[in-house]
Amino acid sequence: MRLIFSEDQRRVIPKREKTQLFRMFLSALTFLYLFSTLTSAASSFSETCTVPDDKQHLVRSLEKQMVDYANLLYSPDPSILIALNLAKNQDISVRRLLLQQLQDTAAKEMTSGKVALYVLALQSSCENPANVTTPEKRINLVQVLEEKTKEEIDHYNVHHAPKTTYYQLALDVLALCVVDSSEAETAARILAEAAESNHFQIGGHFSVDTAAMASLALTCVYNEIMTTKNNKLVGIIQHTLSYITKKILDEQKCNGIIGNLYSTGLAMQALSVTSEFYNVGAWSCTNTLDKMLFEVYLGAFNTPGAASQILPSLVGKTYLDIQGLVCSPEKVPTIKVQYTIIKDQGEPKFTFSITVEVPKGSVLLAVLETAQSAKPNEFSFQTEQTTWGPMVVSIHGIQADTNEKTYWQFLSGKKPLDLGVGSYKPTDNEHIVAIYSKY
16 A cells, blocks of 8 residues: 655654564565465475376386286276276277276176276266166166165164275265266265264274275365355365365375375375365375385386276376366277187087177277177177186187086187287287187
8 A cells, every 4th residue: 555645744754663664564575475485385286296207107117007907807997997097098999998898797786886986987988877888788877876875875874884885985975976966965974974973994093095085075076066155065075174184194104105005096186186175285295206106116006906096196187087077089090800609519509700890909808898799699708817817718608618628719710819818909800710619
């Protein structure tokens, strides 16, 4: 504010008042400097917590490891697909294979948390989880999740504990929020109540995994209801997020680990979206990131589950980013493969043939999956996991039998394949034949 005095209002300012004014001026400058420093630190907080260029190869190696796992998995893991989608992994054929596997198994009986992961994985793949085509029928996974979440809530109201675990309930809330289900807020109230009742304990110890997933779920709901001015629930969630965040920060180790090595990835996601609930400097993201990169280098994340937990944080993403994905058709080069199954010994005898289209670079398993989806009555198959990857043990209901020394042999034309269905990559217009054979 600028003061203007008239001629007769002017006076000589005493020396003591000059000193006081000067001190006030210095204090103001000091405040402005500190505010500028804190603001700069806050704005650079997320910018500096990124994997440096000379360590990007560690992230790429982790992605490659996950892609290799995906080709060998006996049953689909939605967490892997979510992580690869968030990382925008370039091996689209593997992502399509995982997606196909999830669609084919979406009708099976699952816990609420598993259904939630399926919903998140489908949503991250730009597929509508409310309209999933399985070999048996169409299914609305969002409706299934809403029903299973209600079971969790009903069980909590009677027994003061969910039907499964609080971690699964948190996954339910997150998935319901991401797909904009009206049931998300009701479940969020229960989750917030459980968090503040100190129920996130496993074996007497605070569960960072559960708290981190709850933070992601409640943050999602919080962001949604802020626009609707639901002040009561906003206040509840604000208080709960402040409480949970403090508990997560209390689990920090001096080396950057939060809780334990394998809970740190989720904790990083949670802390990156709840920064308004803790002071700058309460968590060193770069310290944690450096520790995680070192552990990747040492091979600590050499299992699919562990790798899928840490990858999103390494690429600067969280599960909340699934909600804001802009879906556009990916231009994927495809190939056509003719696939024939033959049983010409014993009864029943049959020959079925189909031509399918799969992304270029797909493994043979993707061809079998696509054929089964197109004509399940003819090309149904089953696999068993081995140390060399999935092995086909049944096609069209005809089981391989070690006692009878029978098996399904795969050939390219007339030449036997030297790789399994999880490793062999067909070429365009190739003819793959599966023959029921004896050895």
